[in-house]
Amino acid sequence: MKKLILLSLSLVVLSCKTAQKSIAPTDFKIAFGSCNVQSEDQSYWNLIGSEEPDVFIWGGDNIYADTEDMAAMEEMYEQQKTNPYYQKFIYNIDNQVYGTWDDHDYGVNDGGEDWTFKDESQQLFLDFFDVKDFERRRQKGVYHSVDFEVASHQIKLIILDTRYFRSALQKASDPTKRFEARKNSESTILGAEQWKWLANELKESQADYNLIVSSIQVLSHEHGFETWGNFPLEEQKLEDLLVKYQVKNPLILSGDRHLSEFSQKEIEGLASPLTDFTSSGLTHAYTDFSGEDNAYRVGEVIPKTSYALIEFDFEKKELVLKMKSTKNNKLLQKLKLQMN
Numbered sequence: 184m185k186k187l188i189l190l191s192l193s194l195v196v197l198s199c200k201t202a203q204k205s206i207a208p209t210d211f212k213i214a215f216g217s218c219n220v221q222s223e224d225q226s227y228w229n230l231i232g233s234e235e236p237d238v239f240i241w242g243g244d245n246i247y248a249d250t251e252d253m254a255a256m257e258e259m260y261e262q263q264k265t266n267p268y269y270q271k272f273i274y275n276i277d278n279q280v281y282g283t284w285d286d287h288d289y290g291v292n293d294g295g296e297d298w299t300f301k302d303e304s305q306q307l308f309l310d311f312f313d314v315k316d317f318e319r320r321r322q323k324g325v326y327h328s329v330d331f332e333v334a335s336h337q338i339k340l341i342i343l344d345t346r347y348f349r350s351a352l353q354k355a356s357d358p359t360k361r362f363e364a365r366k367n368s369e370s371t372i373l374g375a376e377q378w379k380w381l382a383n384e385l386k387e388s389q390a391d392y393n394l395i396v397s398s399i400q401v402l403s404h405e406h407g408f409e410t411w412g413n414f415p416l417e418e419q420k421l422e423d424l425l426v427k428y429q430v431k432n433p434l435i436l437s438g439d440r441h442l443s444e445f446s447q448k449e450i451e452g453l454a455s456p457l458t459d460f461t462s463s464g465l466t467h468a469y470t471d472f473s474g475e476d477n478a479y480r481v482g483e484v485i486p487k488t489s490y491a492l493i494e495f496d497f498e499k500k501e502l503v504l505k506m507k508s509t510k511n512n513k514l515l516q517k518l519k520l521q522m523n
């Protein structure tokens with residue numbers, strides 16, 4: 184379930200493959216994206232590749248499968264994995280590709296714990312990421328963590344599974360919304376086992392930066408689609424753990440929405456506000472977006488196809504979060520975070 188990667192080593196390998204790539208030892212760059220229709224134009228991988236990220240993270244809906252037919256799902260993964268643009272991209276970043284799933288690659292729209300084919304689907308997901316680790320093959324759900332070490336800085340990637348164990352959603356009484364908050368203590372997003380694992384990961388983390396990947400948004404609550412806000416007790420539990428274990432520099436990465444936005448929330452006991460960077464989607468966007476409330480939003484909603492960049496500057500103790508267009512690399516919005 185846990186992987187330690189010494190980036191200084193893999194960067195040496197990388198530099199052999201792409202001669203022009205030169206990375207200052209104090210820099211580190213993560214690219215992140217979600218919501219990718221495998222049959223649509225994949226040439227945007229060239230644009231992400233031109234950023235020379237060290238790592239790419241899939242935030243879910245990595246393919247749109249939506250099927251009970253596991254042979255068909257396998258073919259869809261194959262289509263994505265063998266796409267020449269994607270192939271070239273992952274080769275150039277030395278296969279430093281991690282991620283979680285969301286509902287469409289899980290297999291069913293808004294799917295949760297009752298999805299019949301979740302175990303079969305999990306194995307296909309793990310195949311896509313070339314996961315050989317027996318523990319990850321055997322465990323229920325796709326959650327795992329990866330530790331990076333870059334020039335003596337520790338970065339922890341905590342990748343959650345918000346599908347495998349998620350309780351039924353509460354249909355909204357408001358006809359303009361799909362779902363509303365369910366406040367009973369039995370309802371869960373992560374499930375008991377994953378919570379136990381997550382608490383331990385946070386407790387034991389020695390990382391200077393802790394990135395938490397959740398396919399669905401954590402902080403933006405009011406839109407009536409899927410969000411941690413539909414399970415407020417679960418969200419509280421997550422915030423409580425961050426405070427309890429004084430997790431250093433946490434940052435949430437989310438997707439799902441086919442729009443991109445930054446959300447920030449002050450949490451008592453945390454040194455700096457908690458940021459949720461939502462980046463979605465890679466091939467399609469919420470183009471008829473006409474506005475929605477989000478008490479924690481910082482800046483604008485970008486309802487355009489985009490990918491995310493997270494640029495670490497260890498000397499300045501700064502993270503720069505960028506939303507960039509999958510059409511032309513244009514910077515759509517950015518946010519600087521001063522880290523502790």
Ligand SMILES: [Fe+2]
Nearest residue numbers: 218244439440
């Ligand atoms: Fe999606």
